[in-house]
Amino acid sequence: MDVRRFSRRRLLKYSLAGSSALLAPWLLAACGDDDDDEDAGAEADPEADPEADPEADPEADPEADPESTEELEPGSLIVYSGRSEELVGPLIERFRDETGIDVQVQYAGTAELAATLLEEGGNTPADLFFAQDAGALGAVAAEGMFVELPPEILDRVPERFSSREGLWVGLSGRARVVVYNRETVSESDLPASILDFTDSEWSGRLGWAPTNGSFQAFVTALRVLEGDDVARDWLEGIQANDAAAYSGNTQVVQAVIDGEVDAGFVNHYYLYRFEEEAGGEVAAANYWYRDGGPGALINVAGAGVIDGAEHQDEALQLLEYMLSDDGQRYFADETFEYPLASGIDADPRLAPLDEIETPDLDLSDLDDLDGTLQLLTDVGLI
């Protein structure tokens, strides 16, 4: 029988190896530290292995940078960041170095974090929500989860880039542009208005990202400025041109660079990331509409402070830092966005902010996302 041939010693050896690997950090943490007060030991399942103590906070890792992975202390400022660590991590690092304030950041998608905040409600551990579009900030503000910001902060940024009620502030600007392939399209081929891309000469040549938040903000602007009928006609017209629907801006820009499509509707900065990664120019260029129409929309990445948060002062300090010259220069140089506080110039490849006549609407007007989604749903885009 199998049983006879089975080597207990062998099994023991392997299970010992396995469990000691899992136990190691716990032991290390227990030896090296004394503030392991947080008991995560209660498992979903009471009969879970006693040795499987899930007390593995990051500090347990002997190699981890002690600064960035320190256990949550009562004094840490907690930021929910819908902007990725690749983009804003260094900025937050600088803030930490300069002020000595310990910041813990939870990075995830902007929309997912907004949904998380709404689910957590008053029990959220977050102090500050840093989002990459005004819509998500609007959704959280609408639930009454933000405090009103002080004028020192709001005054740093032109009114059109912040919440009307002062519940969130824009930190950097993101322009809607048309990205086109240099080899197949010249700038003069582009229509005078973004509304004219419905012309059949663009059939089979366009790419867009209908599920993307920035695109939807654009559609909302289109509805607010020109009315629902125009917006519907435009969407159906672009659909009739067989526009390829991609999952995000990055994919649209990639498709334009590859020549899969000739032009696409995106935010301006993705192109510069591709240039950076390619180490030089790529086969695509941006075109800015500056006519005050929906095509000239500039959206923002911004932030709001959570009502009832423990570390509101520190959160405000972080906002101030991001709006300082240093912070704004970071957005200009590293993320290729528009600095919104006055005095700092944008990257020279960008159309200057003061040359762009943005449409006459308040970003707070863009919170009618429901209407836009209804429209996108009706025409079958999402």
Next chain:
Amino acid sequence: MLDLLWRDRTLTLLRNTVLLTAIVTTASVLISLPFAWLVQRTDLPGRRFWGIAGVLPLAIPSYVGGYAIIAALGPRGMLQGWLEPFGVERLPEIYGLTGASITLTALIYPYVLITLNAALRGIDPAYEEAARSMGYGPWRTFLFVDIPLLRPAIAAGGLLVALYTIGEFGAVSLLRFDTFTRAIYTQYTNAFDRSLAAGLALLLISLTVIVLIVEAITRGRARYYRVSAGGGRPVARLELGRWTAPALGFCALVVLLSLVMPLGVIVYWLARGLSAGEPLRLVWDAAWQSFYVSGLAALVAIVVAVPIAVLAVRFPGRMSATVERASYAGYALPGIVVALSLVFFGANYAPWIYRTIGMLVLAYTVRFLPQAVGTVRTSLLQISPRVEEAARSLGYSGPRTWLWITAPLARKGLLSGAALVFLTVIKELPATLLLRPIGFDTLATRIWGAASEGFWARAAAPALILIAVSAFAMIFIEGVGREREG
């Protein structure tokens, strides 16, 4: 609300989801059956290598795999670049059903392969020997003896693939194929509309129930363990002879498409980034955390799965069947639905566990328990209750019997289950992003952070480390599983 659900688009979503699920499941079984048989039953050269390489695609996150496949096979992808000198301007569209099916099959067929490997190792060679001695050739033995014996394993693996496909988001959205899950994500992430998303999720659950019923029908009531006494011994491997080359070709093709190609694209991203001056960032702390939390989740999932599987196999009945099926609930649901409901639960009712590793492991267990239950159940089916009865009659207590008799006999199933959970958890994203302790980084969150912003070069290094860690874990598990074979 009902109006919104009851529209043409819902029907389209339903049709798309069913179609994709059927294609991916069938294709996965068709690839895995011969692959597993070649590795387990023949003298295929390098079969140990193929055994590991064959399951590794599971370690490639679908959001990376999907992008890599577009980069390689897209209309103007790398393949087109190579073919350009021959006048190929554009490859046929990969987007839509075709691309989504190819990508998902390539990435998740190993669910069936792993289950089949375990089952083939567990089959009593006496069955095959009997068939051969009665004059069956290798083909007829495989078709009429092995395949019927493998039925529970095929069903269990197929079920994992089918339900995974239903709940998959990364690849289907990149390949622009509209399924329920994609629609649910869109509702959550754009509208913050949780009611419509919940409605769609309920529809998805009903779809899951239908799949589970189909699987239950294929299970039947047959016995899969040997009835009489007999020695456990290695199987006689079939000599492939002149079939060696085609067999190798088949394995190579599968591994090329599902593993080498995505790996190649990732290495290309890395090389291009490095040559453009990107620093190479080896995120060992994140790697260790990934390994740790995935290992923990695999352990917990097995510990939870065993009683469920024992109930289902040894005490079949309505009650135990319900318990077992209920464990599948979290699996087919899109990750974001499970994650957000746990956010709600944790933040409001269980603050002591919220944002701890414990919460993360709980989330993984809820999501991936069926992977462990399915494989453990399959291996228990191959153990005769007589063995346990014998142990009991010799004075072993129930738990002692289990620990020293059943568990060792079922260890291949336990290990396969652990491997499945490990490989799935290590790349899991939605729950990891939302529920991890603040500041806790894993390879998956690193990859996502870079890839979501289009920084492919920066995503490449952690992606390669993720695959390496998974390979290491697979080799370890494989080593334990092979213990008895020479």
